[in-house]
Amino acid sequence: MRTPSVDPRHASVSASLTQAVLHAASRLGLDRAGLLAASGLDTSQLDNPDARIPLLAQQQLWATIEQQLGGVEAGLLIGAALAPGQFSVLGYLLQSSPTLSAALQAVQRYQRLAGEGGEFSLQPEGECLWLVYRAVQPEQAATRTRVLALMAFWQSLMTPLLADFHLLGARFMHAAPDDLDRYTQVFNCSLQFAASDYAIGLPQALLEQPLAQANLPLQKLLREHAEALLARLPSESLSARVVSLLSAQLSQGEPDRSQLAQTLHLSERTLQRRLADEGSSYQQLLNDTRRQLAERYLRDAQLAATEIALLLGYSEPSVFFRAFRQWTGLTPGEYRASQQAQE
Known part of the structure; x- marks a missing residue:
């Protein structure tokens, strides 16, 4: 763990x-x-x-x-x-x-x-x-x-x-x-x-059921206060914050870079520049996050590769299969078999 x-x-x-x-x-x-x-x-x-x-x-x-x-x-x-x-x-x-x-x-x-x-x-x-x-x-x-x-x-x-x-x-x-x-x-x-x-x-x-005490105007005020408090804490790298958001959003489809930047209260250009300052990029973090999650999901024998593709935000399983082979040199099935053989 x-x-x-x-x-x-x-x-x-x-x-x-x-x-x-x-x-x-x-x-x-x-x-x-x-x-x-x-x-x-x-x-x-x-x-x-x-x-x-x-x-x-x-x-x-x-x-x-x-x-x-x-x-x-x-x-x-x-x-x-x-x-x-x-x-x-x-x-x-x-x-x-x-x-x-x-x-x-x-x-x-x-x-x-x-x-x-x-x-x-x-x-x-x-x-x-x-x-x-x-x-x-x-x-x-x-x-x-x-x-x-x-x-x-x-x-x-x-x-x-x-x-x-x-x-x-x-x-x-x-x-x-x-x-x-x-x-x-x-x-x-x-x-x-x-x-x-x-x-x-x-x-x-x-997940999408409404909560009994939902209050959108109050949410806006609370989020502004929460962002201010978060900014006062010892800094967490922007890369770590982007990975956290990507992990939460992938299961809902291809993440929207513009929306993610908005969530971080940054423009897309500023997001890219600050990630570059940390030696990273949005696309690299997206690929790395998908690969790490894919390997974790494939170690779970109960999840089909097509389900994993959806959980990683791919619209077509074939796109996931090609990406996974580029990352590891293996198909998802070959990777899963290799992991099971090691157990």
Whole structure:
């Protein structure tokens, strides 16, 4: 499993999110002052909802919560007790999105506002869309608690917003606990443990359904605020941002360079120039992203090559087949056979 290339020593998370975790822990009977002291935090650091605190401090907070709630699945308890409004701009962005698809795009675009403890990505698989979370420091017990809280919170956030919201599956990196009752109660779907990542599976059929609290005028204001906050964070390369957007858009057809530039608040010419300054280009990033996704999809024996072509934004499978042979010297079928032979 590829883990995010983020140095935990320099990563930061939202003060608003940390405040929400503390509120949830207090509702479960834990002492707020004691939690702050154990994690080396001060109330003044959390007063501004747009402020940032070190990821390592929040990890210590999660470790302390896990210790004090010993004997139970602390992450699931905290996740169920979190309130969406306390996530500041990102929480309101999700709630006011017009559709589930738009909400997922907001997650990808603005995930760093919540924190740099991991990366979300979308992986289509037949009728299921996997929302995958690759965590920094996945081996730490505190990470398990933190990610379980995020997964449980997502479930509780989306359930009232869609008439038939449900999960098709959930994956967890840790081994199956002795008691699965709380997992079954929270996720109500098939569960897989000792997996290579954390993920929840959403029905693709729900993507374009309207959300109950959709509010387009509010969305515009929130996105402007979110863009301003994103700009204040330590810079992420433009190439990385383009790859993230391409990965989200490919399954909907050939990406539109003009629209992508607009999403980044750049002209096409400025986009090309800044990518060139980073030693890259739009077409190179598109080809690289398609190749990486193609190789990942082909390692999954359940996806037909024609389905993969559609997921990569090709209008005709034959165009995908030619491109893949140019990249690897193999047809998609030959590549899949070679991978299976190595297993």
